[in-house]
Amino acid sequence: MITGIPNANEYKQIAMECLIQAYNSIVSVDNALTNSTPREKIWEYNQIVLRSGLVLIHQGIEGLLKSEICKTSPLLLIEKKRGDWKTLPESADENFSELYTIGGEDLLRTYYACIGAKKVHEKFLQLYEEIRVRRNKIVHGIGNEKLTPEYILTLILDTFTYLLGKDSFWEAASSKFYQHPGFQYEDEDVEWEDMIHYNKMEHLSFFLGKKTLKKHFSVDITARPYLCPHCTEKSEIATKKGAKRADSKWAFLHPNDPLGTNLSCIVCQSDFGVLREDCGKDGCKGNVKYLIEDDDDSETYICLTCWHDETREAS
Numbered sequence: 079m080i081t082g083i084p085n086a087n088e089y090k091q092i093a094m095e096c097l098i099q100a101y102n103s104i105v106s107v108d109n110a111l112t113n114s115t116p117r118e119k120i121w122e123y124n125q126i127v128l129r130s131g132l133v134l135i136h137q138g139i140e141g142l143l144k145s146e147i148c149k150t151s152p153l154l155l156i157e158k159k160r161g162d163w164k165t166l167p168e169s170a171d172e173n174f175s176e177l178y179t180i181g182g183e184d185l186l187r188t189y190y191a192c193i194g195a196k197k198v199h200e201k202f203l204q205l206y207e208e209i210r211v212r213r214n215k216i217v218h219g220i221g222n223e224k225l226t227p228e229y230i231l232t233l234i235l236d237t238f239t240y241l242l243g244k245d246s247f248w249e250a251a252s253s254k255f256y257q258h259p260g261f262q263y264e265d266e267d268v269e270w271e272d273m274i275h276y277n278k279m280e281h282l283s284f285f286l287g288k289k290t291l292k293k294h295f296s297v298d299i300t301a302r303p304y305l306c307p308h309c310t311e312k313s314e315i316a317t318k319k320g321a322k323r324a325d326s327k328w329a330f331l332h333p334n335d336p337l338g339t340n341l342s343c344i345v346c347q348s349d350f351g352v353l354r355e356d357c358g359k360d361g362c363k364g365n366v367k368y369l370i371e372d373d374d375d376s377e378t379y380i381c382l383t384c385w386h387d388e389t390r391e392a393s
């Protein structure tokens with residue numbers, strides 16, 4: 079018999095690690111930018127981060143395809159001819175990890191046999207081919223085409239959306255981030271990073287543009303943006319001049335109804351109810367408020383456009 083047969087989840091976890099590692103490597107380089115050196119020069123110097131990122135994306139895609147095939151049967155992944163399988167009664171056991179598994183064209187055909195073409199995004203095949211060709215050139219040391227961080231980021235986002243659906247990229251990036259062991263040890267450095275987790279969305283939006291980013295989220299991120307009460311409170315830091323907060327707006331009416339009372343924040347992935355009422359601050363045209371504090375006698379509403387708060391008697 080064949081022992082040590084893997085399951086779909088094991089392949090998926092490895093795939094996620096590869097894809098998020100490719101993404102985080104780009105964020106790390108960009109986070110370390112200085113004002114004096116042009117970003118373009120930094121990325122010329124860090125081409126290896128982009129090349130290894132592309133290899134990781136290829137590995138990630140193969141992992142996701144294998145994961146899907148496993149749902150039908152992991153045995154479909156074995157490359158060895160059936161006639162050579164050591165599975166008859168007199169044979170010794172064979173461990174799955176010691177057998178070659180299929181790749182390339184065979185992997186693709188088996189994947190489509192298991193899932194059916196209609197369930198796969200129509201652009202996936204083109205994406206896979208592009209990545210496969212470039213990856214082969216990189217690992218065989220031929221061609222040294224210059225890669226850009228924007229290009230690799232787009233490949234990562236497309237891979238997630240085509241194979242796992244909208245929102246899956248950010249879910250995976252957040253999930254990996256919050257699994258950081260520093261959270262268990264109340265590590266201040268990690269907690270500080272938590273406050274700036276939303277900055278990653280700013281990074282993506284700045285370099286890819288909201289229009290490109292839009293197709294990867296189920297919420298319409300090109301609609302009017304609002305402050306998320308949870309992310310904004312979390313981002314608050316004390317400075318000599320008083321509290322400073324992020325003014326990053328990643329919450330949107332969902333569905334995008336002009337009178338809607340439901341907001342979704344794509345950074346912290348929370349949904350919450352809001353009150354539609356004009357803001358009392360001069361010059362603010364906002365009309366979306368959030369009940370931030372509520373006790374027996376009073377209620378405090380915060381404007382999600384300008385963060386102005388108003389306290390009134392409890393209703």
Ligand SMILES: [Zn+2]
Pocket residue numbers: 306307308309310343344345346347348
């Ligand atoms: Zn939020």
Ligand SMILES: [Zn+2]
Pocket residue numbers: 357358359362363364381382383384385386
């Ligand atoms: Zn306001």
